[in-house]
Amino acid sequence: QSALTQPASVSGSPGQSIAISCTGTSSDVGSYDYVSWYQQHPGKAPKLLIYDVIKRPSGGSDRFSGSKSGNTASLTISGLQAEDEADYYCCSYTSSYTRVFGGGTKLTVL
């Protein structure tokens, strides 16, 4: 049950687009379209951004989008805003019926 691999940090300027990768294995990301993404601000509970690789929850911002290729999923944030500065986590269903999170990525808006 190794954690999914995410970059520790990414940064971008307001208005730019950034992407965060999430690499797993053929036992999780590569085999199921059950990848979800979460945003977490300090001291707060995580917030669901994307589920089933590409879907947004009702009321979710269309500046957030998801994709997947092979064992790697990605979250893209377009039109970067100051309030996007937060930690981001991916999560996948696994072949053992468990779930596994990525290590998290800290996004800095310059």
Next chain:
Amino acid sequence: EVQLVQSGGGFVQPGGSLKLSCEASGFSFSNYEMHWVRQPPGKGLEWVSYISSSGSTSYYTDAVRGRFTISRDNAKNSLYLQMNSLRAEDTAVYYCVRDGVFFLYWGQGTLVTVSS
């Protein structure tokens, strides 16, 4: 409005036990799968355990299997996590979370500190 209200966290010595509770409201609790997710201070999220809507099926991360037990009482709209043989590395904020393969609704989190 969906609400998950947690209780039961606190300070415990290594080897001790603690039981977390999560009371649900605003939805038909017995129809939904539930999870526990934890976050050590300053670190990332870690999935801990899952329970089916009926309570008949459960899964655990390797780090807690055999020490933690997830359960639910659908008549009381409540989810539980019994934690035994606690270790320092179990220190974390624990969240109860609703839903199956993704986590839409989260409790407010409760801090469990394991220290001598």
